[in-house]
Amino acid sequence: MSSELIRGGIQVYPIRTKLVEKGGDLVALIVDALREAKFELEDGDILAIASKVVSMSQGRLVSLDSVKPSRRSRILAKKHGLEPEFVELVLR
Numbered sequence: 001m002s003s004e005l006i007r008g009g010i011q012v013y014p015i016r017t018k019l020v021e022k023g024g025d026l027v028a029l030i031v032d033a034l035r036e037a038k039f040e041l042e043d044g045d046i047l048a049i050a051s052k053v054v055s056m057s058q059g060r061l062v063s064l065d066s067v068k069p070s071r072r073s074r075i076l077a078k079k080h081g082l083e084p085e086f087v088e089l090v091l092r
Contacts, residue, residue: 013039022059062089 017033020026030049034041041047055061069077069084073091077084 013037015039017053020053020056022057024057026054026057064089 015030015033015037017029020029026049030047064083064085067085067088069088070091073088074084076082076091077087080087
């Protein structure tokens, strides 16, 4: 498995899981992915999980097409170069 060496001697190994679905068992998906990659965690290892994956498993995703931006979100979006729908969600 290819890893990336980060300053200070830390190594990062990407692990790919199957598609994460709402209500899915995130721990089981991660354990299965580790097994398939023949990767074993050792004492002191740190496992980082992207917040997007956790949100997906909890069903906390919103389609930007379903968001109606407010006047305030449109103003802020233009000022900061962001999508008005995204800004609307942040403001909520």
